[in-house]
Amino acid sequence: MAEVKLKNLTVKYGEVVAVNNVSLTFEDKKFTVMLGPSGCGKTSTLRSIAGLTRPASGEIYIGERLVNDLYPSERNVAMVFQSYALYPHMNVFDNLAFCLKPLKLTRSEIKEKVNQISQTLHLEEFLNRYPAELSSGQQQRVAIGRALIRRPAVLLLDEPLSQLDAVLREEMKVYIKKLQEELAITTIHVTHDQTEAQAMGDRIVVMDLGVIQQIGTPQEVYNNPVNLFVAGFIGNPSMNLISGELSREEGKFFLVSKEVKIPIPPKLGKKLEKGNITGEIVLGIRPEHIFLFPEAIQDSVEAEIIEVLPQNNEFIIDLSCDSFSFKVRKDKEVLGFHPQVGQKSWFTLNEEKTYFFDKETTRRIELP
Amino acid sequence: MKADRRERGIRLILYLPTLIFLILMSIFPLIFSIYISFFNYTLGQHMDFIGFGNYGSVLTDSSFWSALRITLEIAVLAIPIEVFIGILIAFLFNTRGKGVEVCRMIILIPMMLPPLVIGFFWKYMFDATFGIINYFLGLLSGNPQIISWFTDVRLALIAIVLVDIWEWTPFVALLAMAGLQAIPPNVRETVRLEKASWWLRFRTLYLPYLRFPLLVAILIRSIDTLKIFDVVYILTGGGPGEETVTLTMFAYRVGFNYFYTGKAAALSWIIALISVGLITILIRVLSRKSTA
Amino acid sequence: MGKKWLSLLLIGVFVGASLVGYTAISSAKTIRILALAWPQAKVEQELADKYFTPKTGIKVIIEAQPYTYNEQKARQEVAAGSSYYDIYHYDSQWIGNYVVSGALERLDTKDYLLSPDSKINFDKDFFPELTYRSCKYPTIGPELDKGNFKAFKDTPIYGLPWSQNCEVLFYNKTLFKNAGLDPESPPETWEQFREYAIKLTNPPKHYGVGFSASPAADYISMDFFPIMWSWGGALWDPYTWTAEGYVNSPESIAALQFFSNLYLKDKVCPPDTPNWDMDPKLSALLTGLVAMAPEWVPLLGAIMDDPKSSQYVGQIGMALMPGKKDPATGKIRRFHMYGCQGTGINARSKHKKEAWEYLQWLLSYDTQKALTDNPAAAFVSGRRDLRYYAAGLNRWNKAFIDAIPTIRDFWNIPPYAELLFIQNREENLAFIGAKTPAEAMNYAAKLEQAIYDSSPYKPKR
Structure with a gap:
């Protein structure tokens, strides 16, 4: 487990600056929510941490390691996408077991690990099904399971709840939060939904226009907005x-x-x-x-x-x-x-x- | 009722040209070629019914078996390499970036050239004395190489296979690229985060997406290779001896040099049956793999 | 509504006009010729438009087709019983198939050559060495090779000599000089030929000899057969249709051994030779890549002194093909590959009279002279009365006339194409060393004999 530290991170797409000189520390074992309207730079920040986007400048540390020049696979991070991104040609078992294959585990070890995670995520009945045969909530759980099974140092969640219906979303919010607390994995969750942020985050990072507006606990952000943007963005209906x-x-x-x-x-x-x-x-x-x-x-x-x-x-x-x-x-x-x-x-x-x-x-x- | 009938009449009239064309240009010749294959018939001379005599004559002709062997050799040598390099090219050009689009277009050029042109310029490139291939081989080996590509039994076939690979790898690459494009970006990114080896990634993630386009590519290439003609005709003319005479070249010779029309018809049907047989087996084998 | 009628009317007018136009064309006196795309065809068309049509009112349309397509086209026309063409040009080896298919009108009849009005005297006007091979059928055989033309006196005539050709030895005088050879004394025997070739070889710029040794068409055989014949070899016995003992006779095999040794052992031929057809050989002579090669007389003769095509203007010499000393007589026995085309009347033509009139005009002294005079026609005449004139006109006409007495041809019987292919293939395989000459010729004999034996045209004993 590790904290994630950003130093003067800047991400550009051509001339467009998506993330502008952001410095920030995501605390170890904490659930941090990055909140902001679409285009505010939160997803770019997340992708930079994962290594899927190359920052224009700045440094990214996971634990003590500077990871700028490491391949995504070397960073020991797992990511859950909005679209779940399950491997469509594999059944649930293989999706979950995929990342275990290079670890040279025995068959029974793999089976045990998969069983363990599927128990936690209530997926035991679906292990032989293919992603197309699952509901979106089940797919979501498989995606999370696949991210967690290899015990990543950092879990990155890119709007994972936005495609779920309202009831399921409420359920999953609680579920993910609980899971994160149990497993104590440093988690960064990106969303534009402030109720999600309020419910799940140990800390909230509010971003706009590529710049961090405020960092704080949900209460702090709600009670002491530092500027007009945060004041207007947090709260429903807004201030x-x-x-x-x-x-x-x-x-x-x-x-x-x-x-x-x-x-x-x-x-x-x-x-x-x-x-x-x-x-x-x-x-x-x-x-x-x-x-x-x-x-x-x-x-x-x-x-x-x-x-x-x-x-x-x-x-x-x-x-x-x-x-x-x-x-x-x-x-x-x-x-x-x-x-x-x-x-x-x-x-x-x-x-x-x-x-x-x-x-x-x-x-x-x-x-x- | 009346209007209905009228409409049907009009519809029939509209179908008629196509129907007549099909009957005249496809269905009649097809049936007639079966009919004629049972006759000893040299074009312009009298016809004798000989039952399956022409089929027997083809199957006992050593040139036929040689042509079949050579055609299959070309297919077996060329297609796997085309698929292999095609996949490599597809991966290479599956990234975004400056110049990739242009490179993609350039890669496709060989496929767009007329086979006649391809035949001629490769013939010059393979020339023993002033060809550029021997020149480069000379540079690589340090002393001048005079390799006579088209006058050696093995080399002539290899030269044809090389040209076929050059001509048709882009086609395989094109289909493979289409397959790679179908992978959702997030799925590919998820895999990038995994520690899985290159081979594991390829086998479990990319291959399922490539399977169908490659199946199509292999099938089309197999059918194409079974009827390979123009490039070979120009490069080697079938030589040396008849060591590069393919099935279609043999059929052409029987039909249009010997004018053994009956035997040519029988030969064409034998080639058609072989093609259908091979393709059926190929589809079985390849599609079985993809469900396993 | 108005527009609809207007368009219908227009279509009607168009169709009507086309029909009227078509009948107008077909009712006029027009003859159509399926010609070979030799240079002379174009000149022939010009001459016909200029002299023949004004005189007779008969329009002439010459449709020139490339060599292979000409045979395909003609044989499809014949199979369909078409009367579209009035005159067919044909290569000498096609005549057998044309005759058995009933494609050609017999000319030794009262309507044509035997008519008192005939302006052509077949035996008097033309070289029998040429016409007996391409205009009479069946004629091939030892009697013909001996010059005993009387033996074929009553053999039917199906055509007249259209284009005359044979292969002679072309050689490069400059390269001869450079190699220390006398440019005015080309090789007389094959042994000399080989000796000179070795001296002339300096790879990769210069080689002694070029052959069109590709197994396609008739390329390798036309260069090999003169060697085979001068060794005393033969393709077959034309009376009994026997291959065994002829094509694989010790003489034939020795000739093939000599031929392939030039490429394999002596290495006096460019490495690509076994894949060469006509074009590479021609350009090799013109660029000096090879110093000697057998080549068709007018094909190279007409362009060898043209600076646009030749790098050795005035330096390309022509000679009779080398030969071999006959052990019996001590004389040099040499042969030249025959390559003549005939022209005959379509037996189904609707304008036979006009076609005959045209052929008489074409083969007349004046027209033949006009063709000979025009260098663009690359023409050699088959008329005897033109020989002194032509021989004085240019070198290549003379070379041809000198070669006439020793001209020979291969099969012209119906299954010639399959026989030729087998022969080509086996020669080519021996040439590159994939088979020994004996293996190749024994196998050829076996396959060719099977073809003779299964042919319905084989003479019954």
Whole structure:
């Protein structure tokens, strides 16, 4: 088992820079998720580690070894692809046993290893089937089994869940995570699905435009987004962002945008004053951190409900305030009333969970 | 009902030209050639019914057996090498990169040239005194080589096999490339991550994808070789002696030099039966392998 | 609707016009000749257009076909009973097949040569050495070789001499001089020939001798047979159709031994010789790769002094083929390979009269002289009354006329092609040393005898 270290990794396709000077350490035995929109460079990073793509510059270490000039097969990494990439002409047993063949094991040793992994992955009944005769979930398990059977130092997962249906995906998430914990293999998982990232990752690496935006535990990334991109990308529905100017009237703080004027909770206002923050700014607040009331309270703002999306135990409500629209997400029980389209309601911001971002640098402004 | 009938009539009229053409140009000659093979008939002279006499005459003709042996020798020597080099070329050009497309086109040129042209320029290249092949052999060995390729029983056949390999390896390579292209990229990448040896990779992953295109290539090449004519005709003219007279050259001689029309018909049917027999065996053998 | 009628009308007009045109062509007096693609065919067409057609109103269309396709085409026409061609040109060895297929009109009849109006006197006008071999059938045999033409007085005539040819020895005077040989005294005997050849050989630039020794067509046999005949060997007994004891006689085998030794032991032939057909031999003579070779008279004669084709203008000499001393008489016995083509009337022609008129014109003194005069025709005439004129005209005509008395031919009986192939193959195998001459000729005798014996045309005893 080993950690994976990237030093100033740059990957180019012709003139296009896919990964731009990335330095990063994937911790040993940890499950790291690389998250970002498509084209952000996460898959290129993964392929560089595997050795399938040659980086333009930078160094890649697996454990202590510099692996830049090693063949993929010498790096002791295993990869699971979105398309599973099973060997179509071999049955499940042979797919699993393929990488054991060069190891000069006896027949019974191979059989034992295959049986072991197929037990873990519940594949015992399918050993004689060919990939075309398996469901996509079963194929997925074979692909994972094939990657794990030779105990790689690093397991690379390239969007392995994206072709599964929703139920199966939930199952596999848990399953893979559990397996990884049991086997304690350094795992790098690439996805664009943030719920996957939240559920599975020990750590999340958020990437965009070939650059790392933030590294942290799922909670850190969610609670303390370092910039506007991470703030907007993490969370579902995504964070409401309002760009405007800070103003102060009669001791109260407001954010004044073209569309709306929103009062800022006094405690926050104080902090802003303390931090000497003025002028153009972006306010961010997650839909779940907005309080909603059926009637006006102190410092609340009036808004109209324009859409209600009931979920199992919560509502996602679209509100409109003047020409500004935003989302609110609330537990049905916590909300206390049944929202209806066209209904007037009043909202305030959770002052603990309201973020401010620099409009120029997009970085989050740390309040004292 | 009426319109239906009319339509059928029109359809028949539309079929008619093809039908007539087929009957006149294929079906009638085919049947007539069977008929004529039972007669002692020299073109333009009277016909005597002799039953299977022509077939007997072919099967007791030492030239026929020599031609059959030579044709099979060419096939057995040339085709495996064509397949082997064809696979190598396919792997070589199965990468992406600058110039690969151009190289691929260049590789295919021999296949596109008319066999007549190929015959003539190889004849010059193999020339004993001023041919470039002997020149290079001379450079390699350090003293001038005057190897007379087409006047030695063994060398003449080898020269023909070499030209056949040069001419038809690209065809095998083309089919093999198509087979390699069918491998999903991720599958190939997965294999790259495995420690498996080259041979193991080839046998277990690439070969299954190459099996069908190579089967097709071997079949087509076998059929082609059974009727090899033009290049041999120009290179050696069948010589020395008749040591490079192939089946089709022998059939041509019987039919168009001796004008033994009846015997030529019988000979053609014997060649057809041999071809069908060999191809059937080949398909059996090769397809059995691919399911095992 | 209008368009449809218009197109139908156009098609109708087109078909109608074609039919009218076709009948117009076929009703006019036209004769069609299936010719060999020799250079003279083109000149012949020009002369016919210029003189024959204006005089007689008969249009002449000469369709020249390459050698092998000519035979194939003609035999298909004959098999189909076609009257499309009025005149066939044929090579001397084809005549047997043509006659037994009923392809050629007999000419020694009242309609033709025996007619009081005939402008041709077959025996008087032409060399019998030439015409008795290619225009009468069956004629081959010792009596003919002895010059006893009377023995064939009543043999049917099927054609007239179209093109005349034989192989003589061509040699390179410059190379002779370079090798210290007298350029004006070419070898008289085969022993001398071999001696000179050894002196002339300086590989890989120069070799003493070139042969067209390929087993295809009639290449190797036409160069070997003069040697075989001068040794006293023979192909067969033409009266009994016997091969055994003739083609494999000690003389035939010794001749083949001499022939193959030139290549194998003396190494005076270029290494590719056993694969040579006509072209490499011709160009080897013209470029000096070989110093001596038997070659067809007009084929090389017509171009040897043309700077465009020859590197040795004026330096290529011609001589009678070498021979062998006859132990009985002490005279040198030499032979020349015959290569003449005849022209005859299609027995199914619908324009026999016009065809006969054309043949009389073609074989007339004036037309034959015009062909002889035109170097582009590379022509040698079979008319006796032209011999002094032609011999004075150029060297190669003279060489041919000198060779006429010693000309011989091989088979012209129907299964000639198969016999020739066996003969070629065995000679070629002996030439390259794959078989001994005795092995080769014994095997040839066995196979050829089987062919004679199974032929329906073998004379009954």
